[in-house]
Amino acid sequence: MQIGELARRARTQAETIRYYERVGLLPETARTQGNYRVYDDRHVARLSFIRHCRGLDMSLEEIRALLRFADAPDESCAGVDALLETHIEHVTRRIKTLQSLKQQLQRLRKTCAATKETRQCGILNELSAHSRPPPDAPVEHVGGTHGIRNG
Amino acid sequence: MQIGELARRARTQAETIRYYERVGLLPETARTQGNYRVYDDRHVARLSFIRHCRGLDMSLEEIRALLRFADAPDESCAGVDALLETHIEHVTRRIKTLQSLKQQLQRLRKTCAATKETRQCGILNELSAHSRPPPDAPVEHVGGTHGIRNG
DNA sequence: CTTGACCCTGTAGCCGCTACAGGGTTTTCA
DNA sequence: TGAAAACCCTGTAGCGGCTACAGGGTCAAG
Numbered sequence: 469m470q471i472g473e474l475a476r477r478a479r480t481q482a483e484t485i486r487y488y489e490r491v492g493l494l495p496e497t498a499r500t501q502g503n504y505r506v507y508d509d510r511h512v513a514r515l516s517f518i519r520h521c522r523g524l525d526m527s528l529e530e531i532r533a534l535l536r537f538a539d540a541p542d543e544s545c546a547g548v549d550a551l552l553e554t555h556i557e558h559v560t561r562r563i564k565t566l567q568s569l570k571q572q573l574q575r576l577r578k579t580c581a582a583t584k585e586t587r588q589c590g591i592l593n594e595l596s597a598h599s600r601p602p603p604d605a606p607v608e609h610v611g612g613t614h615g616i617r618n619g
Numbered sequence: 620m621q622i623g624e625l626a627r628r629a630r631t632q633a634e635t636i637r638y639y640e641r642v643g644l645l646p647e648t649a650r651t652q653g654n655y656r657v658y659d660d661r662h663v664a665r666l667s668f669i670r671h672c673r674g675l676d677m678s679l680e681e682i683r684a685l686l687r688f689a690d691a692p693d694e695s696c697a698g699v700d701a702l703l704e705t706h707i708e709h710v711t712r713r714i715k716t717l718q719s720l721k722q723q724l725q726r727l728r729k730t731c732a733a734t735k736e737t738r739q740c741g742i743l744n745e746l747s748a749h750s751r752p753p754p755d756a757p758v759e760h761v762g763g764t765h766g767i768r769n770g
Numbered sequence: 771c772t773t774g775a776c777c778c779t780g781t782a783g784c785c786g787c788t789a790c791a792g793g794g795t796t797t798t799c800a
Numbered sequence: 801t802g803a804a805a806a807c808c809c810t811g812t813a814g815c816g817g818c819t820a821c822a823g824g825g826t827c828a829a830g
Contacts, residue, residue, distance in 0.1 A: 621807080621808075622807090622808070622809095623806090623807065623808080633807095633808085637809090637810090651808095653808075653809090654808080654809060655807085655808055655809080656808085656809090
């Protein structure tokens with residue numbers, strides 16, 4: 469099968485597949501005479517695995533690590549388990565951050581209830597105040613509020 | 620004051636300030652003879668405002684919108700309020716996504732409990748399965764699990 | 771023999787910075 | 801006076817994880 473069919477089967481885009489090859493998540497494949505990439509079912513499985521992990525918001529680095537375990541089946545399952553635990557911690561931390569964020573935003577919004585002009589808008593005043601929430605902790609790896617950068 | 624002091628006062632980095640100027644969040648300032656940017660207290664206020672909003676995980680686009688309200692004090696506070704509401708929705712949605720993610724990950728981790736070798740690692744098997752969680756909704760704008768991209 | 775569907779490589783863009791390189795200016799101190 | 805240090809400047813490239821082109825080649829059907 470060629471890249472288009474692989475893309476359909478793994479619900480991805482051809483460009484993403486080529487990207488994964490470029491960054492070493494998918495192996496370089498055989499080519500046809502016309503220089504088209506050729507894939508088989510194992511590629512479908514591997515790509516589906518990757519997309520599944522991405523759906524679970526793992527980074528490509530984490531997935532790379534998982535794939536190393538999958539590729540070396542004699543290593544202990546413990547590594548996989550540990551990686552997953554770490555990832556769950558990241559997610560948990562991110563949830564907590566977002567929850568406190570949400571509270572702050574809601575408090576802020578109430579500030580507006582009274583006044584009705586920007587001139588004296590409580591929100592803007594609050595936001596101008598110097599006190600700031602602590603920055604989002606020693607940059608771990610669970611993204612911001614805005615747009616997961618893929619489709 | 621010059622850029623370094625502004626940076627210290629607003630707890631930012633000079634490079635970030637120049638970046639904000641470049642993308643139009645901060646105005647272009649006067650310069651000294653030696654071509655150094657010159658700032659005053661209003662710049663501190665504006666930059667603190669921006670950093671505060673960033674601390675609340677707003678996008679620069681949202682902040683730009685807020686600044687427009689702040690710059691045009693006759694417009695209604697309602698716009699500010701609406702913007703905030705939208706942002707809160709983003710955050711709420713992201714929290715929900717992450718929570719369901721976490722559940723999936725925890726289920727996955729239990730799969731491992733029995734077997735102890737990757738060869739038959741339940742996690743890897745599960746992850747290879749074709750069923751995938753739905754992608755993270757029509758890309759709104761609250762980032763992934765990994766690393767808020769600033770300090 | 772042309773159309774169209776598919777494929778290729780390479781590069782630039784998204785966000786919000788960060789981190790240089792390679793220079794200039796100003797202050798400080800011997 | 802002159803050197804070092806501390807500050808500033810512009811410009812460019814990088815992060816992650818793609819996406820979206822431009823500008824071409826290949827292949828099957830009509």
